[in-house]
Amino acid sequence: MELTSPGPTLGVVGGGQLGRMLGEAAGPLGVELVVSDPTPDCPASPVVRDQVVGAFDDYETLRELAERADVLTYEIELADPDTLARVSEETGTPVHPDPDTLRTIQDKLRQNESYAAAGIPTPEFRRVDDVADLRAAGEELGWPVMLKAREGGYDGRGNLPCEGPEDADAALAEVGGENAVAEAMVPFERELAVIGCRGPDGIDTFPVTETVHREEILRESVSPARTDEATLERAEEVAREVLGTLDGRGVYGIELFECASPRDADASIERSDPRAGDILVNEVAPRPHNSGHWTIEGCDVSQFEQHVRAVVGLPLGSTRRRAPTVSANILGDVDETRPARLAGADEALSVPRLAMHWYGKRDVRPLRKMGHVTLSGEGDEDVDELLDAVRTVRDGLTFR
Structure with missing residues (x-):
């Protein structure tokens, strides 16, 4: 790739601390950042060229970001892969990593299944849709189990140890009530x-x-x-x-x-x-x-x-x-x-x-x-x- 002045513009979905540090790193390369974030004057705003204020999954926000950028990326898993794929197709602005990769990683069951299919070692896991599934998973994997919300959790959010069958109702309710994964506890x-x-x-x-x-x-x-x-x-x-x-x-x-x-x-x-x-x-x-x-x-x-x-x-x-x-x-x-x-x-x-x-x-x-x-x-x-x-x-x- 040839660098020019002004250099390429990178659109980043998310303007938190990761967006801030991306902006600090991009400047010496001649790359300018525009971020989108629902919080006005987000943490990244002092070190990037501009901010588009809007939700991580809002079509109009991501469309504007794509129109202003040469490449799109994201610094938070709450970005919406379907919307990213749509605005990429409409504007011709590529997205990295690929939206389908984000789609897989957003769902912990799909993530685990993809690694297992590739022969990559993971803790044993079971799909959990209700309390009966969780209790069955605990019997198969051995109590306690680590209960994880399939979607919406990252950096430890949405993860909860479940000690035994008597805790299943409360544990499942705490991680969202359904659409969860139980993993064997790893020593x-x-x-x-x-x-x-x-x-x-x-x-x-x-x-x-x-x-x-x-x-x-x-x-x-x-x-x-x-x-x-x-x-x-x-x-x-x-x-x-x-x-x-x-x-x-x-x-x-x-x-x-x-x-x-x-x-x-x-x-x-x-x-x-x-x-x-x-x-x-x-x-x-x-x-x-x-x-x-x-x-x-x-x-x-x-x-x-x-x-x-x-x-x-x-x-x-x-x-x-x-x-x-x-x-x-x-x-x-x-x-x-x-x-x-x-x-x-x-x-x-x-x-x-x-x-x-x-x-x-x-x-x-x-x-x-x-x-x-x-x-x-x-x-x-x-x-x-x-x-x-x-x-x-x-x-x-x-x-x-």
Whole structure:
């Protein structure tokens, strides 16, 4: 692709923190962004050329976005694949990743079925349309099970452990009442993630990352992951297999389980245990992902620049990790919604080699992602030391 001035315009459905970081990465490439988002003056608005205000699935909004862009992409799974496909056909503006890929990933049952059909390892799963299905799934897979809403959930939303048949009614009601998936609980050693890239010249992956979750929310990312080389190689292999099932250029966040050894597994779920050391696919996001934020400081090219390169048709950049790097999310530590005023930033920014990213959200809510901090080493520092340091910084930041 030849670059010109002015450069290509990328239309992005979604103007949250991912749209903001895409805008920051696109500028040096000469790529301008226009985003659509239902929130006026969305977090991305200060760093992009313009915003179209409208719902993620609104035809007129997406039509205007397509008419103003050379390529369309999305940074949120709430974009509507049917509307994207329609406006692409009407305007001739391509969409990456492909709307059918979004359609598959929006439905967790369809997503799991597609991986299973391709021979990609996933937790055992069953379709759940009612309470009887859930109770039958629990008997087959072994209690407890992880209940997931088929649609509308991402980043841990819509996921709920169901401990036993007596909890089935309440659990199913909490995730929406129907159209769910029950998955066998996986006795994992750790959670891993791979940011995969599909560009005009092939596929690539960023280094395997360890992710630390609590209450279904990603808290920290650690790269390199604290596991053995064989597991890292297997995780990358599985990620590349996933990329082979998806259509369209762009960056994909691939969440994985590294299975626990039998001695560490809970005997109550031993019946569905995979082999120790196996890698299972948890979920996939067709966009830049929270687990890849560390790449901004930690790699030659960030996941955001890589996504822009891929979708507009530029060559992929180097995914080399520059140094051991950890990141931690800054979450809302409040009990109720209030204006966002962060205390402790001066102390955080005085830490050598620490980078802070503020997402520009006007209100803070309990556990809302408001920003993140990243700390890179200078050589071969122990990632546990870096993780302790970044946690100390993160814990000193508060909205109270």
